[in-house]
Structure formats: structure tokens, C-alpha cells
Amino acid sequence: MSRLLQDSKNFGPKVSTITKLVAEAKSLLSSANYLPENTLTASTLCRDELNQRAIDQLVTSWGPIFNLSGLAGIPSAGNTAFAAFSHHVEREKGKLLIIHGPHIGQSADGVWGEVKRDRMGSSSTACGSLCLALKQIAGELPPPSTANSYGGPESDWEQWVVYQSLYDQLQANKLDRALSITEATSLMSQIIHLQVEQRRRQAIPNECKVAILGGVWINTPHLNDDFFAPHYFSAEVEGEEQKINLLDQLNSSL
Numbered sequence: 001m002s003r004l005l006q007d008s009k010n011f012g013p014k015v016s017t018i019t020k021l022v023a024e025a026k027s028l029l030s031s032a033n034y035l036p037e038n039t040l041t042a043s044t045l046c047r048d049e050l051n052q053r054a055i056d057q058l059v060t061s062w063g064p065i066f067n068l069s070g071l072a073g074i075p076s077a078g079n080t081a082f083a084a085f086s087h088h089v090e091r092e093k094g095k096l097l098i099i100h101g102p103h104i105g106q107s108a109d110g111v112w113g114e115v116k117r118d119r120m121g122s123s124s125t126a127c128g129s130l131c132l133a134l135k136q137i138a139g140e141l142p143p144p145s146t147a148n149s150y151g152g153p154e155s156d157w158e159q160w161v162v163y164q165s166l167y168d169q170l171q172a173n174k175l176d177r178a179l180s181i182t183e184a185t186s187l188m189s190q191i192i193h194l195q196v197e198q199r200r201r202q203a204i205p206n207e208c209k210v211a212i213l214g215g216v217w218i219n220t221p222h223l224n225d226d227f228f229a230p231h232y233f234s235a236e237v238e239g240e241e242q243k244i245n246l247l248d249q250l251n252s253s254l
């Protein structure tokens with residue numbers, strides 16, 4: 001484990017490399033008959049190129065991935081995209097795997113919310129969309145729905161959804177608007193999971209079997225791998241139990 005991640009317990013009891021995550025998740029899913037040959041995978045990871053390395057590892061394991069993503073990892077592609085995804089496997093035999101979660105960078109000197117990108121001389125924000133939403137919610141910058149330079153929500157739709165989703169969650173839970181980036185990232189993990197589950201109920205037929213793996217994706221510099229803190233892992237199965245929780249098994253294997 002990198003020394004950079006010493007305080008990664010912010011995000012849960014276990015943090016693993018993406019390589020190990022992909023291998024262990026694949027093993028657990030295979031026991032529930034989710035196999036690369038019958039399972040189509042979708043991702044909602046933020047559009048940031050930092051996440052491409054993780055997506056490439058998922059593609060190597062599961063094949064081409066349906067992109068449900070929006071900025072900050074919000075599934076802003078919406079119900080039409082979830083429905084289309086569900087129609088791309090055999091209804092009776094096919095399985096669906098949805099991988100989600102916010103991402104956060106950590107710089108070489110251990111600062112959360114920043115990371116040095118390959119073509120830049122110094123660190124920049126990650127997730128930039130979430131950092132921007134925090135400033136918009138704190139009133140340091142105008143919200144995307146009213147910023148004249150953007151012209152309204154429709155011209156900056158995904159950032160508006162990030163801002164509004166975070167704002168609504170803070171209001172609903174009576175939380176302070178002055179969140180740290182690590183607190184906001186953990187909150188976004190909950191928000192994204194709730195939205196993914198809602199899209200699953202609304203847009204994917206009940207008879208489809210769906211597995212969901214979610215958590216925080218951690219981008220680090222100068223390493224050959226990124227990291228993941230699991231928060232959610234379940235698989236719908238045939239039979240009375242209907243849905244099995246795989247999170248404890250995953251955590252104990254990482």
C-alpha cells in the first residue's frame with residue numbers, strides 16, 4: 001500500500017488496488033453466475049481522463065463497457081441510457097453489472113482532492129467537478145443554473161446535476177455546506193448509489209439480474225495502479241433470496 005494512502009480510512013475499512021479489486025470482484029461475481037460471457041458492464045465513473053486507467057482494467061476483465069457516466073460520477077445519462085443498457089443482453093440469460101462511485105485525487109505530498117496529471121507541471125483538482133460544486137454551494141462561485149456565462153442549466157447540464165444533487169442531499173440531512181473534499185466525496189458515493197438504484201428500479205425490467213459495485217475511486221500520481229474503497233456490492237440472483245450482499249466478502253478478500 002502506498003504511503004500516500006495512510007489516511008484513506010476516511011473512505012472505509014478497506015482500500016485496494018484496482019488490479020486486486022477487479023480480480024476479487026470477478027471471482028465473487030462468478031459464484032453468482034455473473035461471468036464475462038453472460039454479463040454486460042456499465043460504468044458511471046466521472047468523465048475525467050484520470051479514470052481511464054481503471055476503466056481499461058475493467059474492460060480487460062469484462063469486455064466493452066456501456067457508458068452511463070456524467071461529471072463527478074453522477075449517472076446523468078438517465079433512464080433512457082439505463083434502459084438501453086439493459087436491452088443489450090439476453091433477457092432470460094443475460095446479467096448486468098453497474099460500476100459506480102465518485103473519484104478523488106491525492107497529490108504526491110498527500111493532499112486530498114489534487115493530483116498531478118501527466119501533461120501538467122503541478123497538481124490540479126480531482127474531482128474538478130465536485131470541487132467546483134462545493135464552491136458553488138458555499139457561495140464562492142455562482143451556481144451553474146444562474147451563471148450568465150453558461151446561459152442556464154441546459155448549457156451546463158451535468159454540472160447543474162452535480163450541484164443540485166449535492167445541494168439537495170445537504171438540505172435533506174441538514175448538513176453544513178462547508179464540506180471538506182473527502183467529506184463531499186463520501187457523500188457523493190451515497191448520492192450516486194441512491195441514483196443508480198433509482199434508475200435500476202425505474203428503467204431496467206424487474207426480470208433482469210443486476211449486480212452493483214460502488215465506492216470511491218482514488219487517483220494517485222507516479223504509480224502503476226489506482227485504488228478503490230468499496231462501499232456497495234450486491235448481486236441479484238434467481239431464487240428466494242433475490243439479492244445477495246457481497247460487500248463483506250469483498251472486503252475480507254482485499
Ligand SMILES: [Zn+2]
Nearest residue numbers: 046048127128
Ligand atoms: Zn471528476
